[in-house]
Amino acid sequence: MSLETLGPDCGVGDILTVIKRDGACIVADVLSSETLAGLDEGVAPLIERTALGRLEWAGRKTKRTSGLIALCPPCRPIVTHPLVLGAANEFLRPYCEKIQLNLTQLITILPGQGAQPLHRDRFVWGGGGDGFEGAGTLPKHIEPQFNAIWALTDFTAENGATQVVPGSNEWDFARETEPDEVVQAEMTRGSVLLYTGSVIHGGGENRSAAPRIGMTFTYSLAWLRQEENQFLSCPLDVAKELPPDLTDLLGYTVGNFSLGFCMTPAMWEAGVDLMLPEYALGRRPRRPAAAD
Ligand SMILES: O=C(O)CCC(=O)C(=O)O
Numbered sequence: 269m270s271l272e273t274l275g276p277d278c279g280v281g282d283i284l285t286v287i288k289r290d291g292a293c294i295v296a297d298v299l300s301s302e303t304l305a306g307l308d309e310g311v312a313p314l315i316e317r318t319a320l321g322r323l324e325w326a327g328r329k330t331k332r333t334s335g336l337i338a339l340c341p342p343c344r345p346i347v348t349h350p351l352v353l354g355a356a357n358e359f360l361r362p363y364c365e366k367i368q369l370n371l372t373q374l375i376t377i378l379p380g381q382g383a384q385p386l387h388r389d390r391f392v393w394g395g396g397g398d399g400f401e402g403a404g405t406l407p408k409h410i411e412p413q414f415n416a417i418w419a420l421t422d423f424t425a426e427n428g429a430t431q432v433v434p435g436s437n438e439w440d441f442a443r444e445t446e447p448d449e450v451v452q453a454e455m456t457r458g459s460v461l462l463y464t465g466s467v468i469h470g471g472g473e474n475r476s477a478a479p480r481i482g483m484t485f486t487y488s489l490a491w492l493r494q495e496e497n498q499f500l501s502c503p504l505d506v507a508k509e510l511p512p513d514l515t516d517l518l519g520y521t522v523g524n525f526s527l528g529f530c531m532t533p534a535m536w537e538a539g540v541d542l543m544l545p546e547y548a549l550g551r552r553p554r555r556p557a558a559a560d
């Protein structure tokens with residue numbers, strides 16, 4: 269078993285075909301060398317200043333840098349990359365009216381870091397197994413999440429390329445993974461691993477002498493709580509300067525109908541009568557809301 273790797277000219281439909289079957293696929297060589305150079309410049313000082321993980325599960329020789337929308341301007345256009353955002357929208361559309369940005373994180377796996385326990389990301393919303401035991405979960409037929417991990421270094425079997433269990437998105441949650449069912453997402457720098465919230469995966473062991481750097485942006489149904497609180501990670505004063513396609517993804521818009529309406533003190537003072545988050549950014553909503 270292996271992960272299917274699509275070329276950079278693939279379309280959303282090609283991605284969806286593989287993702288629905290395997291729960292994951294790689295799109296090779298998506299980012300240009302100029303884009304990668306800009307990202308390197310933006311992320312290097314952030315990674316430098318990020319502390320090592322404090323929990324075994326997250327990795328004590330792993331650095332996790334979140335808050336990327338506010339902290340790292342070169343990351344912003346990657347979040348709205350048309351191919352990945354198109355695939356995220358298409359994959360999640362059966363379960364929602366809108367999608368949102370769920371989490372931003374640089375994952376720097378340093379030499380000597382062991383493999384992360386295998387897991388399903390969807391269990392952040394509750395559910396069984398793999399370290400996320402808890403009461404309640406989303407019904408299995410709802411796909412809550414679509415993920416991208418962009419390779420900022422090559423991802424190799426030695427340096428901790430993400431481990432993935434293709435097809436496990438269809439498994440019963442209780443089924444155990446056999447070692448020969450695990451493959452690694454080996455890919456060149458500038459490629460992206462796409463995978464669903466339901467597929468079993470985890471960071472790989474870094475047996476090399478250099479860090480493995482992944483930049484992950486995950487997307488979820490806009491009616492779910494975001495894993496990373498984007499309103500605190502990217503507060504109003506920063507969000508005001510960002511393009512609407514990005515602020516919509518952060519959640520500075522309603523999730524549907526009235527979901528996520530607001531009345532800030534400034535909106536109150538200004539006598540704004542439509543309680544839509546766009547007004548908090550000093551903008552008019554792009555589309556009239558159903559609540560008008
Ligand atoms: O770093 C990776 O390759 C995957 C990390 C991951 O799955 C996670 O932190 O949830």
Ligand SMILES: [Fe+2]
Pocket residue numbers: 387388389469470
């Ligand atoms: Fe994960």
